[in-house]
Amino acid sequence: MTEVSMTVNGKAVKADVPDNTLLVQYIREHLRLTGTHVGCDTSQCGACVVHVDGKAMKSCTMLAAAADGAEVTTIEGIADNDLHPMQTAFKENHGLQCGFCTPGMIMTATDMVKRYQADGLELTEDAIRHELEGNICRCTGYHNIVKAIADGASKMTSA
């Protein structure tokens, strides 16, 4: 067992967990934040993406112990009150069907928008598609996800 402490969605949390606990298990099973999903066991689907110290990472591919001291943001923590602009954009653009991939898509989307804005780069449709390499959706066929991210990006800029 290892004692881990981190900040999750702005709140300090601490627990004694077995060393082989994945960050996603800690988030879902200990903290009961079940918005972060597990869609595969091969680190390929992106349903589990959260932000660790401000960067998108697959919470199924890191240990909770390795996130000790980190600042973690999950889908539950991105909106100030109602919906984050990216969530609104997914809703308005029909960027989801079953919704299983959506938390990971949105965490990946907000990460890419922040990076492109910081680097002063234009987030083109091609760039969005390239950035979505690690997120799989079995329902939508991606077109509306790409539209939603473009819309969410402009909503984030004007917000």
Next chain:
Amino acid sequence: MYETKYHKASSVADAVSLIGKSDDGKLLSGGQTLVPTMKARLAAPSDLVDVSGIADMHGVSISGSTVTIGAATTHADVAGNADLQAKCGGVACLAAGIGDPAVRHKGTIGGSIANNDPAADYPAAMLALGATIKTNAREIAADDFFVGMFETALEDDEVIVSVSFDAPAKAAYAKFPNPASRYAMVGVFAAQTADGARVAVTGAGSDGVYRQSDMEAALDGDWSPDVLSGVQVGSEGLLSDIHGDATYRANLVKVMARRAVAGCA
């Protein structure tokens, strides 16, 4: 995942000591290969020694023509390093094409070359650039480092600290990614170095990364994509799997080599 004991190393010396004391321990860097392998129960290390927080193993530094990259530097940090983009864009570009953004935020160059996956990208760059791999104990030339599929010259418990290479006059990487995994079906890194042309191929060889010496000889005569049309690439010794047979890969080697040379800056 089987049980394990996690340790966070504070320095290279600490990592060497922790791994030495462990029963059957493994170093953990970005975990983008080791964690999936452990989840699949294909690895069951007694201990994990996390090197990702060791400050001395981070960052890209350039002094004169020598580029040094700390082993725990993430793919994203290599890809985004402006000095490296200017000095050796081929390496930055290669890093930007590994996996996906989340993998690049976590995965590291040290983990990639230690693992020596036959379809990994970095081994091709290290071999083509004639890089030196520096460990806690010694320096190993890339030509001696990549021994075979998933095999390197590293001793048990040896820690890669950094890699360094002389910036080439020109270099570029061209990769044909497997559409599902994004690993290289075939990737070719071509470099015009002080020792002449060097061409390294990943994804194709059944013994892992290798140098395509007849292409190097042709490029020494004339550095142009067209000169490669005259070079025969045989299929013996190349991988055949569900993604493509050896003949298909042999053709891809040629196509990717042409693209790499054409893309050289």
